[in-house]
Structure formats: structure tokens, C-alpha cells
Amino acid sequence: MSLCSLIGTRNKKRARTLDLQAVSTRLSSACGRAAPAGSFVTENLAKIVGGRIISPRETPWSVSLMIREGNKLRHNCGGVIISEDLILTAAHCFKKHPKQNYVIRVGEHDLLAEDQGQKDYLIDKLWVHDEFDTNIEFNNDIAVLKVMKVNGRALHITGWGTLTENAPAVPQRLPRVGGVEIYDMATCTTSSGYGRFEVTSGMTCAGRLDGRVDTCTGDSGGPLTCIVNGRHVLYGITSWGKGCGQRGKPGMYTKVTKFLRWLNQFVS
Numbered sequence: 001m002s003l004c005s006l007i008g009t010r011n012k013k014r015a016r017t018l019d020l021q022a023v024s025t026r027l028s029s030a031c032g033r034a035a036p037a038g039s040f041v042t043e044n045l046a047k048i049v050g051g052r053i054i055s056p057r058e059t060p061w062s063v064s065l066m067i068r069e070g071n072k073l074r075h076n077c078g079g080v081i082i083s084e085d086l087i088l089t090a091a092h093c094f095k096k097h098p099k100q101n102y103v104i105r106v107g108e109h110d111l112l113a114e115d116q117g118q119k120d121y122l123i124d125k126l127w128v129h130d131e132f133d134t135n136i137e138f139n140n141d142i143a144v145l146k147v148m149k150v151n152g153r154a155l156h157i158t159g160w161g162t163l164t165e166n167a168p169a170v171p172q173r174l175p176r177v178g179g180v181e182i183y184d185m186a187t188c189t190t191s192s193g194y195g196r197f198e199v200t201s202g203m204t205c206a207g208r209l210d211g212r213v214d215t216c217t218g219d220s221g222g223p224l225t226c227i228v229n230g231r232h233v234l235y236g237i238t239s240w241g242k243g244c245g246q247r248g249k250p251g252m253y254t255k256v257t258k259f260l261r262w263l264n265q266f267v268s
Helices: 020-024 256-264
Strands: 062-069 072-081 086-089 102-106 119-121 123-128 143-147 155-159 176-183 203-207 223-228 231-240 251-255
Touching: 072 102, 155 231, 203 231, 231 256, 251 256
Parallel strands: none
Antiparallel strands: 062 072, 062 102, 072 086, 086 143, 102 119, 123 143, 155 176, 155 223, 176 203, 203 251, 223 231, 231 251
16 A cells, blocks of 8 residues: 655654655655555545545545444544554544554445455554643644554464354354454453453464454364465464454464474374
């Protein structure tokens, strides 16, 4: 994706003025332009008084900051992409809701439908302006979010399990495979996810934060594999989870590397 930033390099001395001409020479020629059809990043449908409804990908730098409410996500604030992993938004969005309750959705357009290319991220760090005044409403109302990085490996889950949480416990005739990501336990142990005392060092958290891909009833014991140098390597064993395909609740897998010494007594 082509992202734009006017932050530039971090100098020790604060500049009094911003040389826009100099900054523009360091940015991609695609910066500030609507994304072409088929681009990964599409736009967020903002609530604007007057104006007009815009088309997908017209403003691909816009994101939706969504609040977790049980198994659902609700749009609460907007944001704008300013670099590869930084989002600029309003500080007052975090007066009542901590960063752990938010999900950053890139590629959102229709809030009532699943848009092609949309993807959810968690917030790694939050920097609210030092002089943001909660007494004088909206004074210095600016904050920066750092997007939490996800594991870059391609991982897959496989099984004959059910396709939905409430489906009868009848296995599928043919096995299915799905692509997932591994998350740090800090990402999965939230107020709306798993408790800190429910997980151990022998578990790993994997799936999709948006709940689109997950294991379910009948998939237990199946493999979680990652591709390393073109080969499938066993990383985990499907173990347990809270429901199936719920937002913010990826599945829990037995971490195979934790048990290598135990396995060696059986594998010559």
C-alpha cells in the first residue's frame, strides 16, 4: 500500500516551520491519491453533515476505530494513516475507552457489510498529546497510534470441524484449510478476550482478530502449520477457544516447541 507521512525524520531539535516542498520530495508519488481498483486499502465511511457519499478507495488513508461490545464491533472514531504503522486521531476518543478496547479497521467502507480487503489490527502504543486538556474540551485534541505488528509467516489450520459455533456437532465430509496469524498473548488476554490466568506458556494464540477464520467443534487435535523455506512445519495442535469465529478471540493451540524434550522420547 502507498502511505503518506509528513512527520519526516525525528530530529532532536524541534523545527519552527515545516518545509512542505522539502517534505514532498521524500514522499511517494502515490501519496495522497485515491487507491486504484483492487488496492488493499479502501476507505472508511465517515458521518459528514452535508457533503456526499464517497465511493470505495476514494480516501484509502481513512480508518475506522472500533470499540468491542461483546462479540460485535461498533464504530466510535475515525483516524488517518500517516505512515506504515502510525495512525493520527483525536485524543478525546480515549477519554472513556482505553486502547485495549479498540480495533483499527483498515479498508472499511460499508459499516453494515464486510468489505473486500478490510483488515483489523490492534493498537500497540498510544501517545496522547502532553498538553491535551480534559478540563477544556478538545484543547490539543490529537493522538498517535502505533499499529501492532503481526507474525509475518503464513500459517494454516486444517480440520473436518463444524463451520459455525451453533452448528450440530457433525463433521464435514471434506476437510478445510484456512490461513491464520499468530498473536502475542498480550493481544489475546484482554477484558473481552481471554483471562491472564486462563493461558499458559504451553499455549499459543492464533486465528484472525476479525473472526473470519477459526477452528471449531471437531477440529481439536488438528495441525497449526507454518511455511518455512517452502516446507510446512508443525507449530501447534488445535486445543481450545471461546466459541468459534468470535471477534477478538482467536483460538488457543498447544505450542509444540514447548514439548520437544517430551516428544524426543517417542521420536527417534
